[in-house]
Amino acid sequence: MPPILHLQDIHFTLGGLPLLAGAELAVAPGDRLCLVGRNGSGKSTLLRIAANLLPAQEGTCFLQPGTTVRYLPQEPDFGACATTLAYVEAGLGPADDPHRATSLLHELGLNGTESTASLSGGEARRAALARTLAPEPDLLLLDEPTNHLDLPAIEWLEQALAGFRGAVVLISHDRRLLERVGRAVVWLDRGVTRRMDRGFGQFEAWRDQVLTEEETAQHKLARQIVREEHWMRYGVTARRKRNVRRVGELAALRDAKRNFVRATGVVKLEVSEAEGSGKLVSVARAVTKRFGDRAVVRDFSTRIIRGDRVGIVGPNGAGKTTLLRMLTGALAPDCGAVKLGTNLQVVSLDQTRASLNPGSTLVETLTGGAGDTVDVRGERRHVIGYMKDFLFRPEQARTRVGVLSGGERGRLMLAVALAKPSNLMILDEPTNDLDLETLDMLQDMLADYQGTVLLVSHDRDFLDRVVTSTIASEGDGRWVEYAGGYSDMLAQRGDSAAPATAKSSRSRAPLAQTSAARPAAKKLSFKDLHALKTLPGDMEALHARIAGHQAALSDAGLFARDEKRFHAVSAALTADSTALAAAEERWLHLELLREESEK
DSSP states (O other): OOOOOOEEEEEETTTTTTEEEEEEEEEEEOOOOEEOTTTHHHHHHEEEEHHHHSOOOOEEEEEEEEEEEEOSSSOOOTHHHHHBBHHHHHOOOSSSHHHHHHHHHTTTTTTSSGGGOOOOOOHHHHHHHHHHHTOOSSSEEEESSTTTTTTTHHHHHHHHTOOOSSSSEEEEEHHHHHHHOSEEEEEEEETTTEEESSOOGGHHHHHHHHHHHHHHHHHHHHHHHHHHEEEHOOOTOOOOOHHHHHHHHHHHHHHHHOOOOOOOOOOOOOBBBOOOSSSSSEEEEEEEEEETTEEEEEEEEEETTTTTTEEEEOOOSSSSHHOOOOOOOOOSSEEEEEESSSSSSSEOOOTTTSOOOOTBHHHHHHTTTTEEEEETTTTEEEEEHHHHHTTTOOOGTTGGGGOHHHHHHHHHHHHHTTTTTBSSSEEEEEETTTTHHHHHHHHHHHHOOOEEEEEEOOOOOHHEEEEEEEEEEETTTTTEEEEEEEHHHHHHHHHHOOOOOOTTOOOOOSSOGGGGSSOOOOOOOHHHHHHHHHHHHHHHHHHHHHHHHHHHOOOTTHHHHOOOHHHHHHHHHHHHHHHHHHHHHHHHHHHHHHHTOOO
16 A cells, blocks of 8 residues: 655754654554654654654655645644634644534543643643544644643543544654554664564564664674785785775775664663661551642541552642652641651652753753762762763753753753662652653662652553552542552452542452541550650660661671671661661651540
8 A cells, every 4th residue: 555654765964963864754544653762863853854844854755645644743832822722723624523623622621711821731732632633634643642641631542543544653652552552663763764563562672683683783794894804914915806896895894884873872770779768658647638629638548668669640630749749748738647757868850850950051950060070879970971871972061951852851850860869769750751761771770779669650551560559549539549550450440441530439449548447546555655755765776876887887897807796786787777667667656646646
């Protein structure tokens, strides 16, 4: 079947660097193509060329006459459209059904009267999706359509694309979406494209095989050059014509080796871990938070233990960030109590990248504006070397943060956060704008992290790979904790798609029930009150003894000099650490009982 869109030998140079160097894209009717590649590889540029919004510097672009194309950009431009309905209707053609605009907006949770000047990121993305889908085009070009969308909206998009009759070219970091939508993969790497006519689930194995074969070919090329150079030195007595030919072949081999561009390296993610926190990290008992008449969190209880990986999921506006802030002590509940454990060192990664100053350079951001070194895991490293771990080039050292791409800002946030010692990591939408390879590295790093992780995310695959329990919004301010990741949560609820609303009557299998079923608060005895007064001093003394034991064991020659003392100090450290954990848990338990008994 002839393609409805065909880009051939596309070249595009940006800032003196070749971004596209012979890329191709062929789309047949009904195709479902996933366009994948590293951040900065040129995916969005190629899609804009396909949408005829950016001219190719070289190459040919063919679009079948009469083919209708709609393009979803990462950052929609609302122009002079005052409302979401006006914006969607402006994208309709003369023959399109105007009722589709209103219908799609309502399906996406908008009524059409929203002012485009005050839309949230999620509302703007949903309005842009309605504008793109309303004309029912022959070809959809979607650039990161799930950015800023919540889980119900992402699952709605999956269903909409499943029923769409035209062709789709999709750029996304959402593995689950790529697996469910894509039937073929176009991999953009080092300016050129390769196509695999299989689903995304087989892409990574295929990509690794291609890179392995490439490295093998380069090794063979190097050996061939060595052989030819040996012949040049010792075998030039052969016939003249043969000599000339082989000299030319050697020059060509050297050019091929010199011009070979290796695949982009991987981000090196290593977290700076602090000393361990107490056994209990955060205990919430019947917490409630209201904004006006609306309860965002209602009567929620949980206990987070050191080493837990807790995911928080729910629709936009359900209160995920509010719940996260309460669990970490950054926001006080209206009623109920949150008790934090001891020795917590927190590092946060916020979804808005608000902590990044657009006017600062990369070096200033990483060093805090002081010198040219970064303190990473207790060692001083030159900032340029640390930048390279996160795939920044040395020439980007003086680049302003404001001109970085979304993926580059995401990697910069990781670089800043991971340099700080921590035993509690708070990640609010960490996967936004990160490419698949960086997401893999982040997942591996979290698997090895000894501390506790609190994660807000709409990335279902990432949640399934990382978290040990999931706190889900049930609507009307109700939150319930389930064992396992996102798919485990759906299985326990009996859901097959989006999270349930408060009106749902489906069965539940919660980990932590709300306080409605809790017994009445018990009154503290004299012994409990005495323990409340004395435990803080006991814990402080245990901390001091543990520090003394650790200082003694830091002596590398202790074992050789005095083996008995080494074993005695090690045993004392273990005993005191166990005693400290027990004291912390008892103190937190008694504090919560005291507060409830005083209500």
